[in-house]
Amino acid sequence: MHPTDATARTTWGERRTKTVTWHDPAPTTARGLAMAGLDYLRAMVDGELPPPPIAGLMAFDMVSAEHGRVVFRCMPDESAFNPIGAIHGGVVCTLLDSVAGCALHSTLPAGRGYTSIEIKVNYLKAVRPASGPLLATGTVVKAGARVGFTEGVVTDASGAVVATASSTLLVFDL
Secondary structure, three states, rough: OOOOOOHHHHHOOOOOOOOOOOOOHHHHHHHHHOOOHHHHHHHHOOOOOOOOOHHHHEEEEEEEOOOOOEEEEEEEOOEEEEEOOOOOOOHHHHHHHHHHHHHHHOOOOOEEEEEEEEEEEEEEOOHHHOOOOOOOOOOOOEEOEEEEEEEEEEEEEOOOOEEEEEEEEEEEEE
């Protein structure tokens, strides 16, 4: 029997859906590019500006932003499961890439931007539904004029470290 046969699908379980909504990013981006990085991030934390679309897609919330340090919360759900019922490592990697980049962004003046050059992730513990909300902290190791170096750590609800990352980012004029 072919797996897409209707009779086979009856054993697949209840079909679920997930709706993702976001605000048009163009106005926020235009306002944000005219602001220092830390001011832009704090405007999102304070609700003065909406989060970027990826935040809704990946279930991220920026909790705090300081110079050289940002904290995100993530509540992954079963829509991010891999084939063995754990949260896919790509979700954790994206979370780490986001906090690493935003940590560097918090140090940049208006008119400067960044992009990831590389990220190295170490997965230390599986993230399962019982792991609860994840907390990700990104910190700047060195904010150079052309290249920045950052680190990230993700912990689960019990405080256990589930992954770490080091990231290299290119800094450029917008």
